[in-house]
Amino acid sequence: MPKNRLEAFTDGVIAIIITIMVLELHAPSAGSWAALWAMREVFxxxxxSFFSLAVYWNNHHHLFLLVxxxxxxxxWANVLFLFAASFFPFATDWVGAGHVAARAPEMTYGLVMLATDVTFWLLIQTLIHADRHNAALRELLGHGYYKPIVTIGGNVLALGAAFIWPxxxxxxxxxxxxxxxxxExxxxHHVHAAFRSNEKNRP
Structure with a gap:
């Protein structure tokens, strides 16, 4: 099954999510620098959130270079990943609506991050299983690849930290x-090495 449509769909959905977040940014009600400064928490x-989605997209792109x-x-694993990421505009808007120090919005934001990281890890595992004869994928992102697990553990720690300071x-x-x-x-390095090898083997 070709991967092109999945990658195109993912690019489109993430672009829409970012667009929705941008549309939630409203101009200050007053025409002063003070009014703009009052919106510092929103920005x-x-x-x-923008940086988070950019990081997810970048890593998703690199992941599929191996696939x-x-x-x-x-x-379906990719759809679950996008489903989790689609809550970023909601969580961002709630936190930015003057609730930066409130526990419920902060923890909701943390849950969205946790869900997105868990579903991204599940996507990696599903890809390894689906592309089981792909030695590079299994070697680089299979057993011993702990970065997603460390991140998920940190997400859980972040949720607990909300009870200390949201x-x-x-x-x-x-x-x-x-x-x-x-x-990664x-x-x-693997992609570049494969490209150089193909170039050398060309007649």
Whole structure:
């Protein structure tokens, strides 16, 4: 089963999610710098959400550089990942609506991050199973690849931190994104090595 339509669909959905978040940004009611500064929390959580979605998209793109074969289970795993990510506009709007220090919005945001990370990990596992003869995929992202597990554990820790200080939930989740800012280097090295090998073998 070709992967092109899945990648195109994912690109489109993530673009729509980001567009919805942008549309939730409304101009200040007054024409002053003070009114704009009063919206600093709205812009802060928007920045975190935009950055999060950009990181997810980037890593999803790199993940599928390795993939050669998908099946129906992969399609559903990808849909679950997009379903979790689709709650970012809602959670972002709730946190940004003057509830930055409130526990319920912060924990909801943390739950969205947790759900997105869990479904991304499930997508990786489903791909490994569907493309079982893909040695590179199994070697690079199979047994011993702990970054998703570390991130999920950090998400759970972030939710617990809300009982100490709600804002910690988002701060911890934002710091966890730093693990994923640069997609897996081993994937890039493998892709580049394969490309160079193909170039050498060309008549």
């Amino acid at each position: 802060a959580i928007y920045l975190v 050669k074969r998908i099946n129906g289970r992969v399609l 804002t910690l939930t988002i701060l911890i989740d934002a710091l966890l994104l730093l693990l994923w800012v640069r997609p 280097r081993r994937i890039e």
